[in-house]
Amino acid sequence: MNTIQDLFSGFMSFLRGMKITGANLGRDKTTVLYPYEKADVAPRYRGLFVLPFNEANGRLNCTGCTLCIQACPTNVITLTKLGAGKHGGIQDFQMDLGRCMFCNLCVEACPFEAIEMTTQFELASTDRNVCVFPLTSLAQGGAAAAEKNYNTISTALAAEAAEKAAKAAAAGESGGHGAAHAPKEGA
Amino acid sequence: MVNTATTEQRHTVEVNLGPQHPSTHGVLRLLVELDGEIIVSCRPVIGYLHRGLEKMFEKRSYKQTIPFTDRMDYCASLNGNLAICQAIERLGGLQAPERAQYIRVLLCELNRIASHLVFLATYATDIGATTVFLYAFREREKCLDLMECMTGARLTYNYVRPGGIPQDLPDGFENGLNCFLDDLLKALEENDRLLTGNRIFRGRLEGVGVVSPEMAAAYGASGPVARGSGLNYDVRKTAPYEVYDRLEFDVPVYHTGDCMARYLVRIEEMRQSARIIRQCLKDMPAGEIMCKMPKIFKPPIGQAFSRTESPRGELSFYMVSDGTPNPARVHGRTPSFVHLGMLPAMLPGVKIADVIAILGSLDTVLGEVDR
Numbered sequence: 001m002n003t004i005q006d007l008f009s010g011f012m013s014f015l016r017g018m019k020i021t022g023a024n025l026g027r028d029k030t031t032v033l034y035p036y037e038k039a040d041v042a043p044r045y046r047g048l049f050v051l052p053f054n055e056a057n058g059r060l061n062c063t064g065c066t067l068c069i070q071a072c073p074t075n076v077i078t079l080t081k082l083g084a085g086k087h088g089g090i091q092d093f094q095m096d097l098g099r100c101m102f103c104n105l106c107v108e109a110c111p112f113e114a115i116e117m118t119t120q121f122e123l124a125s126t127d128r129n130v131c132v133f134p135l136t137s138l139a140q141g142g143a144a145a146a147e148k149n150y151n152t153i154s155t156a157l158a159a160e161a162a163e164k165a166a167k168a169a170a171a172g173e174s175g176g177h178g179a180a181h182a183p184k185e186g187a
Numbered sequence: 188m189v190n191t192a193t194t195e196q197r198h199t200v201e202v203n204l205g206p207q208h209p210s211t212h213g214v215l216r217l218l219v220e221l222d223g224e225i226i227v228s229c230r231p232v233i234g235y236l237h238r239g240l241e242k243m244f245e246k247r248s249y250k251q252t253i254p255f256t257d258r259m260d261y262c263a264s265l266n267g268n269l270a271i272c273q274a275i276e277r278l279g280g281l282q283a284p285e286r287a288q289y290i291r292v293l294l295c296e297l298n299r300i301a302s303h304l305v306f307l308a309t310y311a312t313d314i315g316a317t318t319v320f321l322y323a324f325r326e327r328e329k330c331l332d333l334m335e336c337m338t339g340a341r342l343t344y345n346y347v348r349p350g351g352i353p354q355d356l357p358d359g360f361e362n363g364l365n366c367f368l369d370d371l372l373k374a375l376e377e378n379d380r381l382l383t384g385n386r387i388f389r390g391r392l393e394g395v396g397v398v399s400p401e402m403a404a405a406y407g408a409s410g411p412v413a414r415g416s417g418l419n420y421d422v423r424k425t426a427p428y429e430v431y432d433r434l435e436f437d438v439p440v441y442h443t444g445d446c447m448a449r450y451l452v453r454i455e456e457m458r459q460s461a462r463i464i465r466q467c468l469k470d471m472p473a474g475e476i477m478c479k480m481p482k483i484f485k486p487p488i489g490q491a492f493s494r495t496e497s498p499r500g501e502l503s504f505y506m507v508s509d510g511t512p513n514p515a516r517v518h519g520r521t522p523s524f525v526h527l528g529m530l531p532a533m534l535p536g537v538k539i540a541d542v543i544a545i546l547g548s549l550d551t552v553l554g555e556v557d558r
């Protein structure tokens with residue numbers, strides 16, 4: 001008797017399950033056929049980095065202050081500075097994304113909004129070297145932007161240097177006179 | 188099968204379960220000694236995923252430790268973030284603004300739902316109900332989409348900071364969240380009919396892997412494992428953190444102590460989480476989300492301890508500061524590690540087919556065991 005009851009209740013619970021499965025058959029599908037279709041990615045998604053190009057100034061925002069490097073837990077970023085002070089910038093900016101956790105700490109650390117994350121997530125590769133992104137692929141606008149950045153900054157630096165030299169020369173002349181005269185007058 | 192050993196009376200066989208085994212949910216190796224179908228002894232072998240996180244914490248600044256906690260309990264990484272940030276906050280005497288606290292609780296509960304849905308999906312598959320896997324992951328997908336909207340990542344959120352949270356809720360988040368909660372409750376109700384009431388499922392779980400309350404207490408079990416054994420212990424109630432003391436929710440406790448009880452606790456917890464999230468949305472004040480932080484954070488010499496209720500149990504961090512920008516010592520008390528330690532006591536005498544049911548019901552995450 002018990003066996004029959006068992007069989008019956010087992011069969012009923014099987015039927016109940018099949019009913020739910022059947023009801024789900026009519027539901028909209030929730031999957032997409034990647035890579036032919038792509039699901040939407042949230043705007044905040046933390047994907048590949050970009051160094052925004054500032055059209056108004058004709059250069060990248062990055063000043064080479066290295067705050068992002070200090071914030072990064074896994075030493076992803078290496079950079080080569082270009083100049084210093086007011087016109088300070090970067091000559092190269094390399095990110096080894098093979099080490100990156102996409103944790104957003106570097107972006108938060110940057111005081112100049114010079115590094116941002118995009119929604120691009122297809123970064124897989126079969127070669128480690130492909131994971132190292134140079135400035136030419138990180139800069140917004142690619143190699144052209146990197147070159148423009150370099151030109152703008154080096155021009156500005158050259159101008160600054162020339163201005164300084166001129167000032168120093170002027171100061172040197174007047175100062176030189178003063179220095180040359182002082183002992184004479186004293187003597 | 189590795190070898191056969193002859194004892195005085197009979198032959199026992201040692202079998203490796205894992206490290207590459209889909210039902211161990213990670214790289215766990217169980218060395219079980221079998222007498223026919225019955226388990227004589229069991230030895231969990233861990234360490235395949237050891238990354239030395241506690242040492243790595245010592246070499247990094249306080250803020251830099253947070254993304255590593257994502258990689259401990261990767262099913263519920265926000266709880267890890269919160270636990271370590273609370274320890275840091277206690278060291279530095281920081282206090283997150285109220286709005287940030289509400290958002291933290293909201294996200295942690297959302298993460299708890301996501302984590303329990305993974306449990307539901309994988310556990311049902313372990314037992315043989317593959318359909319549930321698809322349905323639970325369908326719901327989890329919506330949950331992860333919400334988390335992605337909010338934090339920018341799907342699994343490793345890194346979203347809590349000492350002193351607050353980095354970004355406020357995005358536009359349209361509340362609507363999405365309410366829709367998801369409605370869907371979730373419907374799906375849970377459907378799951379009750381599909382799985383919880385299923386004869387075979389119940390037959391596989393009821394009376395299997397019984398943990399007595401004494402044993403649970405002796406081993407330091409927490410979370411659903413303790414609550415399935417009749418211990419009414421939930422850090423959110425016993426030592427409320429963030430704004431949990433202002434929220435109304437029940438702690439489900441079942442007294443049978445078997446796999447079914449642990450399963451039921453988790454299912455009910457999802458409903459309670461939904462309740463908490465709704466309250467958070469309603470009560471959340473406007474305002475700041477981040478408190479004032481010094482540029483270089485150097486907490487005074489001292490130590491701090493934080494306790495949180497992660498989906499797996501009590502997750503704690505102990506942190507020592509020596510006044511430098513890096514912590515001097517960090518230790519994580521992870522529930523999965525503790526629960527795994529119960530296996531050698533739970534398994535002897537059960538049939539090999541029940542091992543997966545018992546292991547799955549502990550819901551261990553190996554990233555947290557090995558850390």
Ligand code: SF4
Pocket residue numbers: 071072073074075076077099100101102103104105106107
């Ligand atoms: S996202 Fe994190 S790991 Fe990656 S470069 Fe930035 S700070 Fe470093």
Ligand code: SF4
Pocket residue numbers: 061062063064065066067068069109110111112113114115
């Ligand atoms: S990206 Fe930002 S933080 Fe990093 S060096 Fe450039 S300006 Fe500094």
